[in-house]
Amino acid sequence: MDAGLEEATIADVFAGTTAELPADQRAALALADALMTQPSSLTGAVVDELHHHFTEEQIIELTLDVMKWNAQKVAVSLGTDHWVRPGELSDLRFDEQGNWVRS
Numbered sequence: 473m474d475a476g477l478e479e480a481t482i483a484d485v486f487a488g489t490t491a492e493l494p495a496d497q498r499a500a501l502a503l504a505d506a507l508m509t510q511p512s513s514l515t516g517a518v519v520d521e522l523h524h525h526f527t528e529e530q531i532i533e534l535t536l537d538v539m540k541w542n543a544q545k546v547a548v549s550l551g552t553d554h555w556v557r558p559g560e561l562s563d564l565r566f567d568e569q570g571n572w573v574r575s
Contacts, residue, residue: 496525500534507538508545 484490490498499521506514522531547553565573 495521499525503531503534504538507535508542 481493484492485501490501493501499518502518503514503522506518522534526534544553567573
């Protein structure tokens with residue numbers, strides 16, 4: 473939000489309405505969607521679009537960032553995840569560098 477992300481844009485993305493977004497953001501979203509749901513669904517067209525807008529290093533950074541925020545999926549799918557505070561949501565906190573800080 474501090475960088476200019478608006479609630480309306482978030483709502484549009486959740487609704488699947490991304491036509492108004494710049495092409496680079498649509499490509500990044502397509503990468504994130506594929507990585508989070510079905511990595512094998514990442515098409516050559518999306519990869520080409522990513523290479524059009526981003527460097528190799530940026531694509532790797534985007535990929536690792538998506539993977540970082542989805543690391544819990546393995547534990548959830550295996551049933552080995554556990555509540556930090558049973559029945560409650562846990563606070564999500566970050567340090568000055570933007571790194572997650574364990575509660």
